[in-house]
Amino acid sequence: MSIVYDSILNHISQHSILSEEEKERFCAALTYKKIRRRQYLLQEGNICTRECFVIKGALRQYEVSPNGRENTVQFAFENWWISDWYSTLQAQPSVYNIDALEDTEVFLIEKSQLEELFIEIPALESYFRKIFLKAFVSLQKRILFQQKTAEERYLEFMKCYHWFEQRISQQHIASFLGITRESLSRLKGQQYKNI
Numbered sequence: 001m002s003i004v005y006d007s008i009l010n011h012i013s014q015h016s017i018l019s020e021e022e023k024e025r026f027c028a029a030l031t032y033k034k035i036r037r038r039q040y041l042l043q044e045g046n047i048c049t050r051e052c053f054v055i056k057g058a059l060r061q062y063e064v065s066p067n068g069r070e071n072t073v074q075f076a077f078e079n080w081w082i083s084d085w086y087s088t089l090q091a092q093p094s095v096y097n098i099d100a101l102e103d104t105e106v107f108l109i110e111k112s113q114l115e116e117l118f119i120e121i122p123a124l125e126s127y128f129r130k131i132f133l134k135a136f137v138s139l140q141k142r143i144l145f146q147q148k149t150a151e152e153r154y155l156e157f158m159k160c161y162h163w164f165e166q167r168i169s170q171q172h173i174a175s176f177l178g179i180t181r182e183s184l185s186r187l188k189g190q191q192y193k194n195i
Contacts, residue, residue, distance in 0.1 A: 004032065007055050008107055011079050016127035026124060029117060030107040035059075035100040041082075042098040048087035050108045054080050057104025058167055062175065063095050072176040073142075075101075075164065081131055101168060146178060153177045154187045 005027045012018060018026065032055075035041055041059060042048050052059070059076040061084070073096065076082035087094040088111050118125035145153060154177055158165070165173065174184040 015130045016123040022121045029113045035104045048084040050110045051083045053107040055105040058101040061098045150179045
């Protein structure tokens with residue numbers, strides 16, 4: 001097994017056990033891709049047909065509102081999966097864009113191949129079921145997160161994801177928090193005063 005597959009196989013092994021043969025079968029279905037900073041992995045209006053695992057780098061999933069404002073839904077860093085599951089499962093055009101915040105390396109797997117592998121490798125289906133359940137829980141948390149005040153959202157973000165700040169622009173953090181960059185600067189200033 002090539003060293004490049006270590007990250008994804010290690011991630012799987014935290015949730016499910018695959019035989020060597022199953023690992024080889026799974027890895028054979030993966031496509032390795034490099035994405036340059038600001039390059040799209042998915043653009044609004046296209047149907048998303050694959051899942052994406054981040055080997056190295058950072059991706060951002062966002063939608064653009066009718067007034068042109070970007071609303072960041074999620075970020076994905078090393079060992080995270082990202083996709084537009086609604087578009088993939090419903091075969092509908094995506095309302096999201098996914099682009100690279102920095103030079104990024106990913107593995108892609110087509111939905112059709114993944115469905116075949118679920119039949120062949122039950123442990124892989126178990127792994128993805130766990131990943132999808134975690135994604136569902138994250139979605140529920142995200143809904144609750146949006147109901148909090150801007151200050152509460154900022155404090156929670158810094159508590160849970162303080163390391164994001166080193167890799168993501170203030171504009172994208174503000175977009176994730178649902179506030180303007182100026183509001184983010186004010187919140188940061190207030191927090192520094194309280195230290």
